[in-house]
Amino acid sequence: MIDFRYHLVSLISVFLALAVGIVLGAGPLRDTISDQLTGQVEVLREEKDALRLEVDENRATIADNVAFIESAAPALLDGALPGYRVAVATFPGVTDDVTSAVSQRIEEAGGEITARVELGTDWADPAAEAERTAVADEVRSEVPGVGGADTDDVVLGQALGFALTGATAADPRAASADAVAVLTALADGDDPLVRVEGEAAPADLVLVLTTPQVAPEADATVDPELEPSNVTWALTLAATGEAAPTVVAGYAELDIDTLVRVRGERTVATVDGLGTVAGQVTVPLVLAAVAADAEPLPYGFGIGAQDPLPPQQDLTGPPALETPTTSPGDGQGADGSDGTDGFDGTGTSDEPADDASPSGDGR
Template identity: 35%
Template sequence: MINFRYHVVSLAAVFLALAIGLVVGTAAANGPLADTLNDQVNKITDEKEQLRDDLDQSRSELKKNSDFATEVAPMLLNSKLPGHNVLLVKIEGSDKDVDTAATGIATMLQTAGAKVTGTVTIKERFTAAASEDTLLDLAESSAPPGISGALPNNGKGQETSAALLAAVLVADKPGAPQVDGTRAVLSAYESGGYIDLAGDLKTPADAVIVIAGAPASGKDAKERNAVALTTVSRFALALSNDMVVAGLSANGLVSSVRADASIAKSVSTVDNAVTANGQVAAVLALVERIGGKTGHYGIGSGATSLLPKSASAASGS
């Protein structure tokens, strides 16, 4: 009869055999396996160093390209927009590069001889679906008498408010006087948390550059992005289309403009506005747009070239 002691001895023998087999197998394969692993580690290390070198080189080249664009900007832009008043409109996004793009474009506009009348930031609260009714009430209560009759009568708060802001901030001809009640309108929207203001904004702009951040995200992203496009449309309508939309990429608002045939034929776009190249392109695109031509520039989908080909010949007047 097999007793418990026999089972214990048998199990011990089995485990001992397994242990001896592992030791012998490891010892036999240790040399080739270790060499193979070392070769793979060395290869990965070399590839990592090469990638780091490539990244450093790419960053260096981008910096040189940016420096080059900054240096040639005066030659490309000098006296291209004398006497023009340009408003910057930022569509607030999650990417802080919007501020970098706006600052760079403002500098390029000044190089071109234009005056930046100020900056209006359309905040996320403005584009939220929950703000629709409140914005409609605000537009109806703050619109000056001379403008209220010209606002859209469709019950859409964001569109009505965009039309009102455009009416008090821009004019289709240089030198037009400021609309009575402009400051009260801007203060009402600013105090409500719908916009931020910078600059004196005392002179109506005869051209606009919209700087678009990253596209909206979340459950109401589609509605928010639609409001951004509607805002562009309303400003373009008030300006007779002397407008450029400059985005950080071809996604979001730039893509929406390019995909809308009715807007794309009258509003120019630039999709790399965070770079000096894109900032130069945005101003050149505005020069071209004032001259009556429309184009789409940058490096993303829908762009036809980096820069307007006819901008250097445009009069800018």
């Protein structure tokens, strides 16, 4: 049985140990412990100062690099896209700042933005499969090169490329009746696949701007619908590249970024770093490479990139516009005259229905 003496001895032991600790801490061990703590604090302070200095130096280096690219951009872009017409299609969520910055670089290179469209969420939403099938069935017979066995993703991807580039044989600046019909179908409905900003005229090149994904937390689970969505986008944009000369620009910092999945198809040229000056300057150069029928390669510094820049091209202008032609009934040439027609949201065109693509092969 535990009696009072046991408790008394225990209390005495506790207080004795406490007294010994106080004596040692205030005496022979005080300086040692204090010096160790002071040394550790000083080391941490030095490491923090070194990291702050490194961050400041990196920021200064980045600012210098951006300033250099800004200064070199005019020389790099001068005449890169002489007279080429570009249709810009943006993913949901692409900011106006990014779109404007890229458009400005295209114009600096001598290009012209002839169409701006925003792609809807139904393009890759698993829940919108029925809606995509309905549109694909509607346009399947209107899109050149589409077969009955082609999947909805392929049909819609080629439909996008054709709708943005299809022109009449008489006037390459006027959209063909089939191209207008396809774009009208894509833009139809309360939640359309495509929303057209202003008027859309035929382009020589198609540029698709994508968005970045957000890195998941360490213990978080990746959205199970993300990979199927990325696969759908990849197949769709690969088909767009088959229908028209296409460049896809975006981000390749994470394995789950859409652009990384698009690069896996190896059928369309890509540019990463869209949110940086370097990436935005690279876009017109890659468009020029695609216009010159160069191999579609991944450019930039992100995942899957092969080269920072494509070789310089010596373009003289879009082949479709090299020979001026006269549009029926207006006596005007194919030089941007008043008689040209485009998609204006009404789904109508005054031009004949004979189709001509920028490459002249009906694609």
